[in-house]
Amino acid sequence: MSDLSAIDRGREAGFGDYVQLLKPRVMSLVVFTAMVGLIVAPVPVHPFVAFTAILFIALGGGASGALNMWYDADIDRVMRRTASRPIPSGRVGAGEALGLGLALSGISCVMLGLAANWFAGAFLAFTIFFYVVVYTIWLKRTTPQNIVIGGAAGAFPPMIGWAVATGGVSLESLLMFALIFMWTPPHFWALALFMKDDYSNAGVPMLTVTHGRAATRRHILAYTLLLAPFALALALSSIGGPVVLATALVLNTLFVLGALRIARRDEAAAGADRYKAERAFFRFSLVYLFLHFGALLVERSLMTFGLGGW
Amino acid sequence: MAIHPEHELHTRRRGRNLGLGLVLGAFVALIFGLSLVKISHLREGKLPAAAEAQK
Numbered sequence: 001m002s003d004l005s006a007i008d009r010g011r012e013a014g015f016g017d018y019v020q021l022l023k024p025r026v027m028s029l030v031v032f033t034a035m036v037g038l039i040v041a042p043v044p045v046h047p048f049v050a051f052t053a054i055l056f057i058a059l060g061g062g063a064s065g066a067l068n069m070w071y072d073a074d075i076d077r078v079m080r081r082t083a084s085r086p087i088p089s090g091r092v093g094a095g096e097a098l099g100l101g102l103a104l105s106g107i108s109c110v111m112l113g114l115a116a117n118w119f120a121g122a123f124l125a126f127t128i129f130f131y132v133v134v135y136t137i138w139l140k141r142t143t144p145q146n147i148v149i150g151g152a153a154g155a156f157p158p159m160i161g162w163a164v165a166t167g168g169v170s171l172e173s174l175l176m177f178a179l180i181f182m183w184t185p186p187h188f189w190a191l192a193l194f195m196k197d198d199y200s201n202a203g204v205p206m207l208t209v210t211h212g213r214a215a216t217r218r219h220i221l222a223y224t225l226l227l228a229p230f231a232l233a234l235a236l237s238s239i240g241g242p243v244v245l246a247t248a249l250v251l252n253t254l255f256v257l258g259a260l261r262i263a264r265r266d267e268a269a270a271g272a273d274r275y276k277a278e279r280a281f282f283r284f285s286l287v288y289l290f291l292h293f294g295a296l297l298v299e300r301s302l303m304t305f306g307l308g309g310w
Numbered sequence: 311m312a313i314h315p316e317h318e319l320h321t322r323r324r325g326r327n328l329g330l331g332l333v334l335g336a337f338v339a340l341i342f343g344l345s346l347v348k349i350s351h352l353r354e355g356k357l358p359a360a361a362e363a364q365k
Contacts, residue, residue, distance in 0.1 A: 014322050015329030048347045052340060115344055 013096075017086045021069055021097055022062030022104075029289075030061035030157045036293040037161025037176055040239045040300045045116075045165045052115040053164040057157060060108035060124045064131040064153070066101035070094055071136050075202040081195065101132075116164040123163050127156040141203055144210040151184025152177075158293075175234040179292060182227035186220045186259060187285040193217070193262075194275035194282070217263045220281075224259035228252040231292065239296060241309040247295035251288050258284055 034057045038050055045053070069076065069087055073094055076082035086092040105128050113121025131153035140146045155177045162173035192199075192208045193216060199206040208216045231252050235245040258281040265277060302308025 012319060012322060013326070015326045018326075018329075046347050046351070048343055052344055055340070 013086065013091045017091045018100065020086050021066040021092060021100060022059075023065030023068075024062075026065055026154075027058050027061050029154070031058045032290070033176075033180065033293055034058070034157040034161035036296050037158030037173060038164050039161075040172070040296050041162045041165035042238075043165040049115055050164070053112060053120065054161070056108045056112040056115065057124060057160050057164075059104055060112070060128055061157065063101050063104035063108055064128045066097050066104065067128070067132040068136045070097040070101060071132070072140075073097075075204060078202040079198055112160075112164070117167045119167050120160055120163040123156070123160050127153055127160065130156070141205070144205045144207045146205070147188045147207070148185050151181050151188075154184055155180035172234075172237050172239045175230060175237055176296075178230040179227070179234055180289065182223055182230055183285065183289055185223045186227070186255075187282065187289075189216050189220050190262065190278050190282040190285065193270070194278045213267055217265070221256075221259040221263040224256050228256060234292075234296075236310070238310070239300070241299040241302070243299045243302065243308060244292075244295045247291055251291060254284065255288055 031054055035050075035054050038045060038054065069085060072082075073085075073087040076085050077088040082088065087094055087097055105125070109121045109125040109128070111121075112124050131150070135146070135150040135153055139149050143149075158176040158180070159169065159173045162176070163169065166173075189207060192206050193213060200209045207219060211219075231248040232245070234240055235248040258277070261277045262281055270278060299308045
């Protein structure tokens with residue numbers, strides 16, 4: 001008995017724990033936006049090359065997730081929402097996560113470079129660097145604007161998808177970046193309003209903690225208002241068209257109305273109905289992004305039939 | 311505690327090994343597919359530099 005129990009710690013990692021390190025839910029968003037960026041680009045890509053490219057962009061996103069979990073294990077241990085992640089729960093060692101993250105980063109960037117072009121590969125490397133070093137290591141614990149800057153990392157995938165096809169950057173890909181970049185803060189701050197995670201104990205300066213909940217509500221409204229022009233500009237660009245414009249008009253009107261509702265409420269009103277408006281706004285924010293990029297896809301497929309577009 | 315020929319730990323390890331095996335297999339298949347696409351593009355002369363070289 002003693003011999004067996006010496007090696008059986010009971011919580012040895014399974015394959016699924018390593019998959020958890022790659023943050024599969026974040027990966028799905030990366031896959032979707034990168035795919036749209038690649039498809040709407042004006043240069044056709046061989047379907048197999050496109051598939052490979054998106055796979056390695058997703059893997060790069062996963063690698064940065066693993067590196068993020070490696071660095072943030074101390075915070076994750078403190079917060080209820082993240083305490084069951086593979087490292088804080090003891091299923092995967094921190095060193096293993098670091099190794100996996102670094103190895104996958106290298107593989108994904110080199111493979112993207114080989115499959116598509118080296119600009120896209122370098123762009124993916126920059127994105128991983130930005131998310132891990134600039135956001136996770138540097139800014140997340142030092143500024144309440146952490147979400148704003150971290151949003152940039154999440155906004156790069158459609159630009160990488162575009163770069164896979166075109167080998168560069170253009171106004172359209174910058175507008176896709178701007179859409180996700182401006183969308184991220186209201187999305188996360190709405191979550192922070194009703195999730196009430198213990199960020200202050202964990203030493204993360206969330207806006208809700210440093211500037212208060214009333215200021216967070218005003219920030220949500222401000223960013224939602226700033227987001228709308230970018231969404232409309234994207235709709236008027238060469239990858240936009242009537243479908244995208246109609247979608248953008250409806251979605252942004254609803255998004256601004258939702259943000260107005262949040263800005264007008266105080267904590268007492270929100271507590272009374274268990275943050276109903278904040279939860280609804282958060283759910284709608286996911287729909288907002290999905291439909292926006294979905295509309296770009298629809299417009300693109302209409303263009304192949306000689307319809308849609310400007 | 312009876313010693314079973316197959317401990318629960320072995321089942322979990324098999325899952326991990328199987329998963330890694332599948333990932334590596336998929337990676338090989340991917341490289342093979344990518345090679346086919348790239349080489350056939352070369353033949354069709356879609357890569358200008360390569361087409362020049364063939365002449």
